[in-house]
Amino acid sequence: MYKFYDENGNLVMETDYPVFEDYDPICRSFYVVEEDQARAILIRNDEQAGFESYHANIEGREAFSWLEKTVRMEKS
Numbered sequence: 001m002y003k004f005y006d007e008n009g010n011l012v013m014e015t016d017y018p019v020f021e022d023y024d025p026i027c028r029s030f031y032v033v034e035e036d037q038a039r040a041i042l043i044r045n046d047e048q049a050g051f052e053s054y055h056a057n058i059e060g061r062e063a064f065s066w067l068e069k070t071v072r073m074e075k076s
Helices: none
Strands: 002-005 011-015 019-024 029-032 040-043 054-058 070-075
Touching: 040 070
Parallel strands: 054 070
Antiparallel strands: 002 011, 002 070, 019 029, 019 040, 040 054
């Protein structure tokens, strides 16, 4: 189980199957990678009405300066 928290410590996503990603500057798009290669995560919550998915940096990894949010990851 993975839990992701925002800068304020609020839980933003809990899932068994996170979408770990990196970014290709040539294609200008994110692509799925293994957890150890990930620099970003797709935050999504299909249970909340009106919740918009977004990409966020993963705390402690090389960040994309243009992504507005960073999340802390806990794995259990």
